[in-house]
Amino acid sequence: MAIATWLPLVGVAVVAVGFLIRLNPMLVVLLAALGGGLGAGFPILKVVAALGHAFNENRYVTLIWLILPVIGLLERHGLQERARQRIARLKGATTGRLLLVYMMLRQATAALGLVALGGHPQMVRPMVAPMAEGAAEARLGVLPDKVRHLIRAHAAGVDNIGVFFGEDIFIAVGSILLIHGVLQGAGIEVDPLKLSGWAAPSAAAALIVHGARLLRLDRKLARQVAEARAANRTSLEAQEAP
Amino acid sequence: MIRLDAAYLTMGLLLAAYALLGALDRGKPNRWRNSLFFALLAASFLIGDRLGDLVNGLLVIGLVALAAIGRRAPTVRAAGDEPLRLAGALRYKDRLFLLALITPAVALGGAVLLKGARIGSQPLFDPKQITVISLALGVVIAFLASLIVLRERPVRGVQEGRRLMESVGWAAILPQMLAALGAVFALAGVGHSVAVLLGQVLPVDNRFAVVCAYTCGMALFTVMVGNAFAAFPVMTAAIGLPLIVQRFHGDPAIMGAIGMLSGFCGTLLTPMAANFNLVPVALLELPDRWAVIRAQAPTALVMLAVNTGLMYALVFRF
Numbered sequence: 001m002a003i004a005t006w007l008p009l010v011g012v013a014v015v016a017v018g019f020l021i022r023l024n025p026m027l028v029v030l031l032a033a034l035g036g037g038l039g040a041g042f043p044i045l046k047v048v049a050a051l052g053h054a055f056n057e058n059r060y061v062t063l064i065w066l067i068l069p070v071i072g073l074l075e076r077h078g079l080q081e082r083a084r085q086r087i088a089r090l091k092g093a094t095t096g097r098l099l100l101v102y103m104m105l106r107q108a109t110a111a112l113g114l115v116a117l118g119g120h121p122q123m124v125r126p127m128v129a130p131m132a133e134g135a136a137e138a139r140l141g142v143l144p145d146k147v148r149h150l151i152r153a154h155a156a157g158v159d160n161i162g163v164f165f166g167e168d169i170f171i172a173v174g175s176i177l178l179i180h181g182v183l184q185g186a187g188i189e190v191d192p193l194k195l196s197g198w199a200a201p202s203a204a205a206a207l208i209v210h211g212a213r214l215l216r217l218d219r220k221l222a223r224q225v226a227e228a229r230a231a232n233r234t235s236l237e238a239q240e241a242p
Numbered sequence: 243m244i245r246l247d248a249a250y251l252t253m254g255l256l257l258a259a260y261a262l263l264g265a266l267d268r269g270k271p272n273r274w275r276n277s278l279f280f281a282l283l284a285a286s287f288l289i290g291d292r293l294g295d296l297v298n299g300l301l302v303i304g305l306v307a308l309a310a311i312g313r314r315a316p317t318v319r320a321a322g323d324e325p326l327r328l329a330g331a332l333r334y335k336d337r338l339f340l341l342a343l344i345t346p347a348v349a350l351g352g353a354v355l356l357k358g359a360r361i362g363s364q365p366l367f368d369p370k371q372i373t374v375i376s377l378a379l380g381v382v383i384a385f386l387a388s389l390i391v392l393r394e395r396p397v398r399g400v401q402e403g404r405r406l407m408e409s410v411g412w413a414a415i416l417p418q419m420l421a422a423l424g425a426v427f428a429l430a431g432v433g434h435s436v437a438v439l440l441g442q443v444l445p446v447d448n449r450f451a452v453v454c455a456y457t458c459g460m461a462l463f464t465v466m467v468g469n470a471f472a473a474f475p476v477m478t479a480a481i482g483l484p485l486i487v488q489r490f491h492g493d494p495a496i497m498g499a500i501g502m503l504s505g506f507c508g509t510l511l512t513p514m515a516a517n518f519n520l521v522p523v524a525l526l527e528l529p530d531r532w533a534v535i536r537a538q539a540p541t542a543l544v545m546l547a548v549n550t551g552l553m554y555a556l557v558f559r560f
Contacts, residue, residue, distance in 0.1 A: 005438050008430040011423075012466050019513055022531075025520065026309040026412050029419045030302070033426040040430035045296060047426065052299025054425035056290045059250060060374045061418040061517070062283075065407060066253055066381045067345055072402025073388045077330030079338045085331060116349045116377070120522040126342055129526055153533040156522035157510075160534075161541060164506040168499065175471065179498035182475050186483050190495040198499035198556070205548045210541045 004041070011036020064121060071126050083127045084134030095136045095151055096218040099158045100211050102128055106162030107207060111169035118159050129155040136221055144228040147221055154217060158210070165206035168199035246371045249378035254287030260404040276408055279308045283415065302422070309412035334391070341391060344384035345377070352376025413524040417517035420468050427467065436463060437480035444481065449490050450554055456481045457550040460501050461508035468514025470505025477501065492557040500553040507549065510542035511535060 014035040018028030030051075037047030071079075087093050109117045118124075132155045136143055143151075167173045171192040176199075180192050257280050264270075264277035282304050290298060331338070353373045359366040367375050385399060407414060427433075444455055459481060463473035482501060486492040509515045512535070519534050528534070 005435050008427075008432045008435050009439075011427055011430065011432060012436075015466060015514065024310040024412075025416055025513065025516065026306045026419060029416070029423050030306045033423050036423075036427050036430040036432060042430070048299035048303070049295035050299075050426050050429055051422055052293075052297065052302055053295040054422035055302050055418060056286065056293075056295075056298045057425070058418050058421040059253075059287060059290060060246060060371075061421050062415055063249055063253055063374055063378060065410075065414050066249070066256065066378055067384075068406040069256070069399040069403030070345060070381060070384045070388055071342070072406050073385075073392060073394060073399045074338055074342055076326065076394075076398075076402055077334060077338065077392050078327040078332075079342060081327050081331035082335065082338050086336075114350055116353070116373070117346050119346075120525050122342070122346055124522060125525050127339070149528050149530070149533060150537070152526040152528060153537040156526060156534045157537040157541075159522075160510060160518045160538060164509065165503065165545075168503060175474075175502050178471055178474060179502055182478055183494050183498055186479075188483075188487070188494045190498070194495040195499045198496045199503060201552055201556075202500060202503045202545070202549055205552070206541070206545055209544050209548070213541060 007039035007041070008036055010039035064119070067121055071121060075126060079126050080130040083130040084137070087131040087134040088138040090135075093135045094139060094218045095132045095154075095221060096214040096216070098132055098135050099128075099154060099217070100214045102155075103158045103162040103210065103214070104207065106159060107166035107203065110163045110166030111203070113167075113170040113173065115163060115167055115173070118163060120156060120159060124155050124159050128159070140222060140225045143225065146228065147224050150224070151221065154214070158214070161206060161210050165203045169196050169203055171196045244366060244375060245368045246374060249375055250287045250290075252378055252382070254284050256400065256403065257281075257284035257287060259400050260284075260407060263401060263404055264408075275308055275311070279305065279412070280407075282308070302419070305412075305415065306419075330392075337391060341384060341388050344387055345380040348380030348383055349373070349377040352379055409527070410521070410524045413516065413521050416520060420514060420516055424467060424469055424472050428472070432467075433472070433476035437476055440477075440480045444485070446485060446489065449558065452481065452485045452490065453554045453557065454550055456486060456497070456501060457504035457546065457553060460505040461511070461546050464505040464508030465512040465514070468509070468512055468516065470502060470509055473505050473508070474498075474502055477505075486557060490558060493560045496553065496557045496560060500549050500557070504546060504549045504553075507542045507546040510538040 011032045014032040015028060018031060033051045034047055106118045129152045132151050133148060136151055168175055176192050176195050179195055183190050261277045261280035261284055264273060264280060267273055282301055286301055353376050356367050357372050389396060456477060459477045460473050463477060464470045482497050486497050487494050509518060513520055522534050523531055
């Protein structure tokens with residue numbers, strides 16, 4: 001095969017290697033763009049200009065951070081604390097159950113096209129993560145950092161999984177339009193309703209698979225807290241021994 | 243007509259304020275680096291359209307250089323002192339939630355209701371950009387409401403915003419960078435190369451192998467480029483249409499729907515999908531860059547297997 005077919009893949013290789021050797025991701029992206037563009041035989045100034053053009057065209061992606069002053073003000077006046085208190089008073093609330101409820105809400109609203117109702121800056125950091133931590137604190141007492149971080153990572157993950165396996169049930173969402181467009185380009189006409197209908201079995205499976213993991217998360221958290229306490233005790237006893 | 247420019251202007255002014263306040267923040271480590279980073283980004287939002295492609299490209303290189311030198315600043319502890327936060331939680335109670343929900347509510351309502359708003363015969367908002375404009379509008383309304391309810395001065399809000407933005411750091415513009423990288427890859431013909439490559443190694447006489455190659459290919463290509471939308475046209479042209487649909491007479495709707503969801507399994511596994519997997523790491527102050535991916539990985543792998551099984555069971559039957 002002609003070498004020219006292979007060379008653009010330099011960019012993909014740069015991405016893989018860059019992430020594996022833990023280079024700064026921003027640097028990885030720049031090098032990958034240069035590698036891919038030069039590999040395709042463009043002069044370097046053209047690659048830099050193409051990158052600049054695309055960066056400028058995609059500014060709307062960064063607009064989400066407009067929300068930070070609002071979140072900052074609310075956090076300054078106790079939004080996270082309120083979220084914690086609210087959940088601690090709720091009987092039977094556990095981290096796993098709470099995250100499962102949030103996932104179902106996220107999936108259901110996304111399926112109705114309300115994708116903007118969640119997200120990490122708007123919902124997870126100010127409300128979902130503090131609530132999930134609060135539920136664990138109410139049951140297990142003070143949490144070791146490791147457990148706290150695990151809960152937060154799951155709070156972020158639930159938001160992603162909920163929206164990914166919910167949005168395709170809505171017919172006017174970007175991915176359905178893209179599938180429709182690609183098939184249309186190949187001369188195949190499909191009904192968008194049919195596309196969204198066939199996304200439903202996977203959506204149900206995702207709820208079952210991740211739901212089961214979330215319900216088991218509570219036991220894992222209890223075990224990790226107990227282990228951390230035991231380790232703490234042993235190290236204290238070791239210190240006290242003469 | 244109100245266009246995206248209005249939102250860009252707001253963002254640019256906010257970033258310029260971050261740069262200014264950052265430069266005045268004496269005694270802070272990395273003061274100038276942070277301030278310059280925000281200043282460059284502010285320039286991009288305020289005058290990016292007038293800079294020309296090459297200058298924008300150089301601006302990107304400047305941002306990357308500032309992001310890559312030095313370590314990320316240690317995260318600053320949560321806003322205000324603890325007594326203030328506890329008192330606020332007691333005093334404002336659930337009003338805090340209501341204020342937090344203003345932005346998503348306006349973003350949603352705006353996208354639906356304002357679409358048709360007109361002054362005379364002119365649409366009030368550019369219909370193509372209504373979602374993003376509604377988001378910006380929601381933020382402005384929520385900001386004003388919060389200032390009134392919490393009795394704060396605007397500059398306090400900007401300072402709080404800067405504090406959070408600094409703790410997120412360069413991860414805030416990584417999604418935009420990756421979107422730009424996707425465009426450069428498309429220009430370079432990366433998708434075509436992958437399609438040619440795949441066409442040469444695939445066994446074409448086994449239905450299950452073909453379905454597997456399509457779903458796993460979607461996931462793998464998404465892992466590499468960070469976006470299932472970029473993977474879908476490539477994989478569908480290389481495997482989906484010629485093999486699943488034309489050769490084995492599979493149903494294109496089932497193939498497309500489940501194929502896209504297989505790509506989403508890849509999105510859950512890759513740092514290239516920065517807005518989903520790396521931004522929350524910064525936002526939630528997690529020490530491990532892979533923490534969110536680790537939490538998602540078992541579900542993603544099981545769901546990839548489930549999608550493959552579902553497609554094999556359904557696509558040749560309908």
